[in-house]
Amino acid sequence: MNESNVDSNNVAPADRRDFFKKMLALAGAGAFFQLFSNSKAFAALKPATSPSCKAPAAALGYVNNLAVALKNHKIAKTAKTVNGKTWTPLEQHCANCMFFGKNQGKNVPTCALMPPSCAVSPHGSCNDWNAKS
Ligand code: SF4
Numbered sequence: 790m791n792e793s794n795v796d797s798n799n800v801a802p803a804d805r806r807d808f809f810k811k812m813l814a815l816a817g818a819g820a821f822f823q824l825f826s827n828s829k830a831f832a833a834l835k836p837a838t839s840p841s842c843k844a845p846a847a848a849l850g851y852v853n854n855l856a857v858a859l860k861n862h863k864i865a866k867t868a869k870t871v872n873g874k875t876w877t878p879l880e881q882h883c884a885n886c887m888f889f890g891k892n893q894g895k896n897v898p899t900c901a902l903m904p905p906s907c908a909v910s911p912h913g914s915c916n917d918w919n920a921k922s
Pocket residue numbers: 849851881882883884886887888889890899900901902909913914915916917918919
């Protein structure tokens with residue numbers, strides 16, 4: 790048996806194993822980076838009550854919890870029909886709004902009508918709510 794044949798037969802599976810190990814490591818690193826970058830973006834958000842978010846939130850009539858705000862008359866809403874669907878006042882919250890999650894990705898709770906560093910609650914709402922299409 791030729792030594793070079795033995796080497797090439799034995800090396801190829803080891804190379805494949807190394808290749809797959811490296812690919813798994815890279816995939817894991819990519820998933821970790823994505824998770825870290827998302828949590829970092831989320832951590833950088835300020836609440837709507839913070840000094841830099843308070844004025845834009847007030848201009849929109851933003852409330853942090855639509856159900857509570859409707860009950861306490863902190864926001865006034867009527868049913869709204871968008872593209873043939875009628876949304877009750879209670880359904881008109883940020884998570885259903887066309888402006889939600891537009892600043893830093895759909896999983897980061899921000900509003901396109903507010904500064905990008907301001908967080909809005911998916912359960913919140915404001916006077917400019919409009920249904921996602
Ligand atoms: S515009 Fe939409 S996402 Fe922004 S605060 Fe108002 S209801 Fe929430």
